[in-house]
Amino acid sequence: MEILLTNDDGYQAKGLQTLIKLMRPFGKVTVVAPDGPRSGQSNALTATAPIRLRLLEDTDNLRIFTTNGTPTDCVKLALNEIFTEKKPDLLVSGINHGSNAAINVIYSGTMGAVFEGCVNGILSIGYSLCDHSLDADFSDFEPYITSITRQMLAQGLPYGTCLNVNAPKGTIKGIKTARQCEGHWAKEFDKRTDPHGKPYFWMTGYFHNHEPEATDTDEWALANGYISVVPTKMDMTDYNMLDKLKLEF
Amino acid sequence: MEILLTNDDGYQAKGLQTLIKLMRPFGKVTVVAPDGPRSGQSNALTATAPIRLRLLEDTDNLRIFTTNGTPTDCVKLALNEIFTEKKPDLLVSGINHGSNAAINVIYSGTMGAVFEGCVNGILSIGYSLCDHSLDADFSDFEPYITSITRQMLAQGLPYGTCLNVNAPKGTIKGIKTARQCEGHWAKEFDKRTDPHGKPYFWMTGYFHNHEPEATDTDEWALANGYISVVPTKMDMTDYNMLDKLKLEF
Numbered sequence: 001m002e003i004l005l006t007n008d009d010g011y012q013a014k015g016l017q018t019l020i021k022l023m024r025p026f027g028k029v030t031v032v033a034p035d036g037p038r039s040g041q042s043n044a045l046t047a048t049a050p051i052r053l054r055l056l057e058d059t060d061n062l063r064i065f066t067t068n069g070t071p072t073d074c075v076k077l078a079l080n081e082i083f084t085e086k087k088p089d090l091l092v093s094g095i096n097h098g099s100n101a102a103i104n105v106i107y108s109g110t111m112g113a114v115f116e117g118c119v120n121g122i123l124s125i126g127y128s129l130c131d132h133s134l135d136a137d138f139s140d141f142e143p144y145i146t147s148i149t150r151q152m153l154a155q156g157l158p159y160g161t162c163l164n165v166n167a168p169k170g171t172i173k174g175i176k177t178a179r180q181c182e183g184h185w186a187k188e189f190d191k192r193t194d195p196h197g198k199p200y201f202w203m204t205g206y207f208h209n210h211e212p213e214a215t216d217t218d219e220w221a222l223a224n225g226y227i228s229v230v231p232t233k234m235d236m237t238d239y240n241m242l243d244k245l246k247l248e249f
Numbered sequence: 250m251e252i253l254l255t256n257d258d259g260y261q262a263k264g265l266q267t268l269i270k271l272m273r274p275f276g277k278v279t280v281v282a283p284d285g286p287r288s289g290q291s292n293a294l295t296a297t298a299p300i301r302l303r304l305l306e307d308t309d310n311l312r313i314f315t316t317n318g319t320p321t322d323c324v325k326l327a328l329n330e331i332f333t334e335k336k337p338d339l340l341v342s343g344i345n346h347g348s349n350a351a352i353n354v355i356y357s358g359t360m361g362a363v364f365e366g367c368v369n370g371i372l373s374i375g376y377s378l379c380d381h382s383l384d385a386d387f388s389d390f391e392p393y394i395t396s397i398t399r400q401m402l403a404q405g406l407p408y409g410t411c412l413n414v415n416a417p418k419g420t421i422k423g424i425k426t427a428r429q430c431e432g433h434w435a436k437e438f439d440k441r442t443d444p445h446g447k448p449y450f451w452m453t454g455y456f457h458n459h460e461p462e463a464t465d466t467d468e469w470a471l472a473n474g475y476i477s478v479v480p481t482k483m484d485m486t487d488y489n490m491l492d493k494l495k496l497e498f
Contacts, residue, residue: 040294042321043355047289050441050449072291072356077450080437103368105485106292107321112355119352119433147498155494160431161487177494179486182409184368188329192299200299201326231490236354237428238410241480245404245426249396 001027001153004078004088004117007096008071008109010036011056011064015095018138019127020062022145023092026153028061030088032078035066039098041109043116044070053077071113079120090153091117095145096128097136101166101218101228102181102207111164111232118162119234125152125162130222131169141167144175144227157231164230166222173225180230181217182210250276250402253327253337253366256345257320257358259285260305260313264344267387268376269311271394272341275402277310279337281327283358284315288347290358292365293319302326320362328369339402340366344394345377346385350415350467350477351430351456360413360481367411368483374401374411379471380418390416393424393476406480413479415471422474429479430466431459 003023007016011033023029032053046069057064065082067074071093079087096110105111110126117124127145129136148165157163164180188205209219218228252272256265260282272278281302295318306313314331316323320342328336345359354360359375366373376394378385397414406412413429437454458468467477 037297040296042291042293042361044291044293044319045289045356045452047452048286050451051438052447052449070293073452076434076437076452081440081450103483106361106364106368106483107294112291115355119355121433144498148496151496157490161490175496175498177491177496179488179491180484182484184370185325188325189300191330198301200301201330202299203294203296203322203325229494229496231487231494232485233487233490234352234355234485235429235431236481236483236485238480238482239428241406241410241482242426242428245478245480247397247400247424247426247478249393249424 002088003027003029004091005029005031006033006071006074006093006113008034008038008041009097010034011066013097014135015097015138018142019092019095022142024062030078030082031064032074033066034071034074035068038070038109040107041070041112042107043072043112046070046073051077053081071109072116075113075116087120087122091122091124092127092149094127095138098128098132099130099166100126100128100164101222102183105164105180105232114162115234118160121159123152123157125149126164128166129169130166140172144172160234161231164232165227166218167227168222168225171225172227176221176226176228178218178221178228178230179216181219183208251337252276252278253340254278254280255282255320255323255342255362257283257287257290258346259283260315262346263384264346264387267391268341268344271391273311275398279327279331280313281323282315283320283323284317287319287358289356290319290361291356292321292361295319295322300326302330320358321365324362324365336369336371340371340373341376341398343376344387346383347377347381348379348415349375349377349413350471351432354413354429354481363411364483367409370408372401372406374398375413377415378418379415389421393421409483410480413481414476415467416476417471417474420474421476425470425475425477427467427470427477427479428465430468432457
């Protein structure tokens with residue numbers, strides 16, 4: 001089996017190195033990852049600058065490429081320039097250092113890469129741990145990643161649907177399938193003044209959960225010690241509104 | 250009424266200048282737009298570098314700010330640093346030079362900004378014309394933009410749903426509400442060799458429509474001379490799969 005791995009924290013990140021270790025027993029592993037951090041890159045593309053693809057390592061069933069592009073660029077390059085004969089059987093992105101639950105899914109470079117695999121008809125899974133630390137401890141999550149990956153290879157997913165899997169920091173109680181929690185980020189900037197007296201902004205903020213009482217969301221699962229698994233789809237049409245919306249001219 | 254405008258082609262783009270002209274009759278207009286092109290930036294964030302916000306113009310009911318950030322950054326800055334007392338009543342993004350129909354919605358900076366408004370509970374609409382030309386002719390689209398905006402202000406949208414409106418190049422026959430067409434981009438890179446003998450890649454490619462026969466999609470509407478209006482939602486959960494997915498440990 002051919003497995004494509006990527007991430008948004010860069011090829012040297014501990015999360016990706018852990019994922020390589022976990023995925024090698026499944027088959028041939030090809031990593032195409034950014035040459036440095038690309039968090040919060042969503043599905044961003046590099047369309048107005050040249051992209052480079054560099055082979056770093058090619059050993060026993062493990063190839064590692066890096067690019068100067070985004071996570072989405074990594075997957076596009078892999079599919080167009082490396083897997084030219086046959087698509088990979090599986091794409092796994094992560095393990096992200098930090099949560100991609102709830103609305104984070106739309107900003108996440110990790111999930112951007114997963115969406116790109118999904119749109120191309122590949123079984124695609126994103127794994128994230130709710131710990132931003134560079135030296136985050138993935139050990140509790142590891143057996144779950146192996147197990148979820150094995151089960152998904154057996155079950156498959158319909159075209160246009162992928163998995164967004166997040167794990168809480170610390171001890172894990174089990175797995176919950178869940179829906180994407182509603183919420184938004186608030187108080188998002190730290191305003192500072194540069195040495196020349198001009199203002200500038202650092203992005204920061206906190207997640208405001210709109211439905212803290214709901215027990216079927218990814219945020220609830222994570223807050224209660226469970227891994228959240230959200231089946232996530234590329235068709236963003238609101239079919240309910242499609243029936244209701246009336247526009248004239 | 251307070252209206253927030255942005256785009257992903259930069260504040261000088263003809264599409265945004267056209268949008269300013271069309272939106273001024275509706276109320277007070279605040280533009281917060283990138284200082285240059287940011288196409289294909291999706292919902293990308295600037296989290297690891299400082300962001301600047303510069304007031305270019307503040308005249309009769311029109312303020313124009315620029316940033317060095319992404320379209321999503323523009324909306325976040327506007328909501329956190331400009332509209333600190335009361336949120337704008339409407340966010341409009343565009344008019345984009347180029348299609349944001351079908352799967353383009355996940356790569357689009359124009360729609361990234363719309364999503365950001367939507368997540369923050371603001372009525373949010375993205376307008377795009379299927380013409381990448383810098384000097385694209387928006388005149389046929391203009392009365393439709395005014396009309397759709399007026400109707401949406403009257404109807405409103407539920408939290409978490411926004412509009413993705415695309416217009417064909419040339420004569421417009423009318424408006425169709427539609428669903429997001431399924432498809433993907435193919436043959437995406439032009440591989441070249443630099444003067445030092447090293448390969449590099451330019452992103453390019455074409456859209457491959459998976460359902461060319463379907464008559465209820467945005468791609469069909471556009472190919473047949475109609476404006477496509479897709480109600481687009483932020484909850485990407487696949488509820489059908491959520492019922493079916495069984496994972497054990």
